[in-house]
Amino acid sequence: MFQLLCCRASITAPGRPLLLYSRINKTAADKWKLSRGFKSPGSKGYSSSQQPGNTVSRAWFFTKGAVRQSATRTSKPPGVALRFILGPAVLTVSGRLFCHVAYCEADENNNISLEVDPKTPVPDFKWHILWEFVKPQLLALVSAVVLAFGAAILNIHIPLMLGDLVNVVARFLRDQSRSYVQEIQGPALKLLGLYIFQGLLTSGYIILLSRVGERVAADMRKTLFASLLRQDVAFFDANKTGQLVNRLTADIQEFKSSFKLVISQGLRSITQTVGCFFSLYVISPKLTGLTVVVLPCLVGAGALIGSFLRKLSRLAQEQVAKATAVADEALGNVRTVKAFAMEERELQLYAYEVDKSCEMNENLGAGIAVFQGLSNIALNCIVLGTIFAGGTLISSNEMSPGDLMSFLVASQTVQRSLASISILFGQMVRGISSGARVFEYLTLKPTIPNSGGGRIPYHSLTGRVDFMNISFSYPTRPGHQVLNKFNLTLPPSKTVAIVGESGGGKSTIASLLERFYDPTNGVIMLDGLDIRTLDLSWLRGQVIGFINQEPVLFGSSIMENIRFGMPEATDAEVISAAKQANAHGFITAFPDGYNTFVGERGVTLSGGQKQRIAIARALIKNPSILVLDEATSALDAESERVVQEALDRATRGRTVLIIAHRLSTIQAADLICVISNGHIVEAGTHLELLGRGGLYSDLIRRQRAEEQK
Numbered sequence: 184m185f186q187l188l189c190c191r192a193s194i195t196a197p198g199r200p201l202l203l204y205s206r207i208n209k210t211a212a213d214k215w216k217l218s219r220g221f222k223s224p225g226s227k228g229y230s231s232s233q234q235p236g237n238t239v240s241r242a243w244f245f246t247k248g249a250v251r252q253s254a255t256r257t258s259k260p261p262g263v264a265l266r267f268i269l270g271p272a273v274l275t276v277s278g279r280l281f282c283h284v285a286y287c288e289a290d291e292n293n294n295i296s297l298e299v300d301p302k303t304p305v306p307d308f309k310w311h312i313l314w315e316f317v318k319p320q321l322l323a324l325v326s327a328v329v330l331a332f333g334a335a336i337l338n339i340h341i342p343l344m345l346g347d348l349v350n351v352v353a354r355f356l357r358d359q360s361r362s363y364v365q366e367i368q369g370p371a372l373k374l375l376g377l378y379i380f381q382g383l384l385t386s387g388y389i390i391l392l393s394r395v396g397e398r399v400a401a402d403m404r405k406t407l408f409a410s411l412l413r414q415d416v417a418f419f420d421a422n423k424t425g426q427l428v429n430r431l432t433a434d435i436q437e438f439k440s441s442f443k444l445v446i447s448q449g450l451r452s453i454t455q456t457v458g459c460f461f462s463l464y465v466i467s468p469k470l471t472g473l474t475v476v477v478l479p480c481l482v483g484a485g486a487l488i489g490s491f492l493r494k495l496s497r498l499a500q501e502q503v504a505k506a507t508a509v510a511d512e513a514l515g516n517v518r519t520v521k522a523f524a525m526e527e528r529e530l531q532l533y534a535y536e537v538d539k540s541c542e543m544n545e546n547l548g549a550g551i552a553v554f555q556g557l558s559n560i561a562l563n564c565i566v567l568g569t570i571f572a573g574g575t576l577i578s579s580n581e582m583s584p585g586d587l588m589s590f591l592v593a594s595q596t597v598q599r600s601l602a603s604i605s606i607l608f609g610q611m612v613r614g615i616s617s618g619a620r621v622f623e624y625l626t627l628k629p630t631i632p633n634s635g636g637g638r639i640p641y642h643s644l645t646g647r648v649d650f651m652n653i654s655f656s657y658p659t660r661p662g663h664q665v666l667n668k669f670n671l672t673l674p675p676s677k678t679v680a681i682v683g684e685s686g687g688g689k690s691t692i693a694s695l696l697e698r699f700y701d702p703t704n705g706v707i708m709l710d711g712l713d714i715r716t717l718d719l720s721w722l723r724g725q726v727i728g729f730i731n732q733e734p735v736l737f738g739s740s741i742m743e744n745i746r747f748g749m750p751e752a753t754d755a756e757v758i759s760a761a762k763q764a765n766a767h768g769f770i771t772a773f774p775d776g777y778n779t780f781v782g783e784r785g786v787t788l789s790g791g792q793k794q795r796i797a798i799a800r801a802l803i804k805n806p807s808i809l810v811l812d813e814a815t816s817a818l819d820a821e822s823e824r825v826v827q828e829a830l831d832r833a834t835r836g837r838t839v840l841i842i843a844h845r846l847s848t849i850q851a852a853d854l855i856c857v858i859s860n861g862h863i864v865e866a867g868t869h870l871e872l873l874g875r876g877g878l879y880s881d882l883i884r885r886q887r888a889e890e891q892k
């Protein structure tokens with residue numbers, strides 16, 4: 184771990200959400216931002232970094248406002264150290280992820296230290312990965328670039344040809360002996376042809392580029408989604424789903440827009456700026472000299488105001504996203520909101536965020552209006568100034584009226600191109616940082632590979648499982664040992680139940696058997712084979728059936744949900760599994776039968792119905808081993824009875840591991856093991872354990888007492 188120590192930063196609102204803003208002083212990168220929390224006016228502070236080899240040695244930190252609700256403040260008596268834990272916050276430099284922040288702490292002198300997790304790599308923009316996505320689209324991309332370049336070159340000719348046209352008109356006014364139409368038609372038709380050709384080239388490159396952009400983005404989305412699905416469960420413990428989804432959507436969208444814009448506009452703007460400047464110089468070196476002085480100042484001022492407005496716009500967008508997140512959370516958990524009668528509070532929260540976003544957008548609108556007004560004045564003044572100076576040159580015969588026309592149009596083209604280059608630069612930085620965030624997960628290798636190379640035994644399995652000397656800590660909590668030299672054998676076709684205190688590690692045992700995690704020490708054997716050597720898709724897909732306390736169904740039909748256990752199953756197999764799971768009766772009672780839509784996460788079904796569909800889903804693959812993680816503990820007595828009946832049928836002839844909370848459901852198990860402090864302290868049948876009068880009898884006594892309360 185390295186630390187960034189920020190000195191003399193003061194916290195203006197202790198106890199309220201905290202946001203650190205910082206700006207690097209006199210260094211290449213210009214901004215740091217701790218992107219977490221809300222903003223409110225705060226104070227400034229000076230800081231220095233103590234990371235060895237850090238390229239940044241000095242930074243300004245601005246503390247603003249307050250720590251999100253998810254951040255925990257562990258102590259804050261007055262005058263004593265304040266400690267804010269920000270969780271997985273990130274520090275970004277110039278919009279790019281710099282590092283992940285483990286926590287942030289402030290002492291009584293308001294010195295703040297950020298602890299940065301060095302294990303989380305700072306993503307880099309990897310050009311070779313981009314190349315892999317661009318390669319299949321290379322022909323279209325090169326064609327688009329050629330067309331865009333052609334369109335830009337034609338654009339440079341337009342001012343000159345307009346000038347020719349004006350000169351023809353001026354000549355006609357001086358000498359009307361020839362027909363006007365004869366005089367004008369040649370240059371006019373040439374210009375019309377140029378307009379049409381340029382229009383065709385422009386449409387062509389936009390079509391090609393948008394095809395390239397869309398295909399690159401679609402490939403990235405598919406590859407990123409595949410990469411995320413490949414990651415092990417520990418990865419999802421450490422990363423928030425929302426952030427992952429954001430990379431799939433917003434980051435790829437941002438990258439795609441930047442990619443298209445930078446290639447099309449960038450190329451066009453640079454070509455046009457250079458070409459038109461050359462034309463300006465050829466037309467009138469004197470007027471060009473004047474333009475060279477005035478134009479960059481105006482474009483510079485415009486870029487400055489533009490960047491301020493973009494910042495305002497980004498903040499306003501973030502605020503809209505915050506308001507959306509409040510609504511999203513409330514609507515997603517609408518049952519809980521209603522159950523606690525919190526509609527009014529949610530409405531207030533939403534209204535607060537919406538009002539803030541409204542205010543910000545109003546400010547942004549006013550800023551844009553002022554900016555547009557000022558730019559109109561400036562642009563018109565440039566035109567006026569050019570005509571004034573050009574008129575003087577015309578009167579002294581140094582320039583023709585057509586040249587003045589060409590000059591005006593070419594200088595406007597230069598203005599537009601310069602302005603778009605300044606916007607493009609910001610867009611490029613944003614695109615690169617979005618791309619880097621996407622690429623970070625594309626190359627991530629899971630510690631437990633999903634498939635590839637693992638063995639699939641030829642012989643049919645007996646279903647014997649041995650946990651041998653297992654020690655385990657969760658990767659996100661390495662200091663907390665959940666299992667400690669744990670040993671257990673699940674004999675073939677027998678039912679073993681594990682009981683113990685809440686948090687004792689019962690579900691962890693099931694997770695290890697499913698290989699959601701690998702033990703820190705020890706080995707799990709299936710029929711004498713180390714499960715780490717077996718093909719994981721085969722192990723999870725065909726050998727182990729898993730039913731847990733809160734079955735999660737997908738928002739599709741009952742048929743599809745059961746078939747999730749074995750995608751190639753026929754309708755008859757689905758129905759047979761449903762019958763075994765005691766589910767056929769209630770399913771056929773629905774008007775749409777097996778085609779009944781279960782709603783998001785199965786909300787339209789009762790707990791017992793969901794559980795029976797989950798049992799059918801597990802049974803359809805005919806697993807040798809069945810893991811039941813408190814499968815009936817969330818049900819009422821009647822539902823429990825039907826589900827238990829289904830389970831009794833389902834467990835026949837299989838090796839079964841039951842993780843039990845309610846001890847009444849496991850009395851018939853062949854073996855009951857009591858787990859405490861990460862290993863088994865008692866094992867035997869129900870009667871044997873009762874006779875021993877140890878921990879199991881204690882648990883039974885306590886549970887009975889609780890039930891009688």
Ligand SMILES: Nc1ncnc2c1ncn2[C@@H]1O[C@H](COP(=O)(O)OP(=O)(O)OP(=O)(O)O)[C@@H](O)[C@H]1O
Nearest residue numbers: 420657659660665684685686687688689690691692
């Ligand atoms: N994904 C995780 N990351 C970090 N720690 C975890 C994770 N899941 C569980 N734990 C911790 O591991 C310990 C064992 O949890 P486990 O869920 O195995 O207990 P349990 O015996 O099944 O509890 P219960 O009966 O309450 O379900 C607990 O201290 C828990 O906080």
